[in-house]
Amino acid sequence: MPAPRPxxxxxxxxxxxxxxxxxRDEExxxxxxxxxxxxxPETGELLRYDDAHDDDDLGWHHRHVRFGExxxxxxxxxxxxxxxxLNEIARLAETGETEDINE
Structure with missing residues (x-):
């Protein structure tokens, strides 16, 4: 099988x-x-979703926000x-706020 492409x-x-x-990574x-x-580019990260590591409190899938938990x-x-x-980015760009939309 060919290697997965990002x-x-x-x-x-x-x-x-x-x-x-x-x-794709089955691990x-x-x-x-x-x-x-x-x-x-000048002030840094505003929002990030990732599964880079298994966080003890949050598990694998988690989000990071600049001003919040x-x-x-x-x-x-x-x-x-x-x-x-992308929907959360649109809301953030429009209102300047993020919210946990864990639905």
Missing amino acids: IELNRAVPGGRVEIFAI YPDGWFYRFQYYH DTKIEFHGLAAHVTRF
């Missing part, structure tokens, strides 16, 4: 930049290693996760 996106959006990286829960970031998030497939991330 899904990558890096582009400017209102209020900053978005980087999306995901690759990670749900078969994906991923990190999605929304950041401002890291939280556990549910993973319902890669497409749903990317959609949720």
Whole structure:
């Protein structure tokens, strides 16, 4: 079987930049290693979703926000996760606030 190819996106959006990286990896829960970031080039990270490590309190899938608590998030497939991330970015760019949308 050929090696998996990553899904990558890096582009400017209102209020900053978005980087999306995901690759099939059966050693990670749900078969994906991923990190999605929304950041401002001058002031740094605003929002990140990742499964880089199994956090003792939050588990594998979690989100980091610049001004707030890291939280556990549910993973319902890669497409749903990317959609949720982009929707949260849209809200953040519009209102300047994030909220835990763990639904």
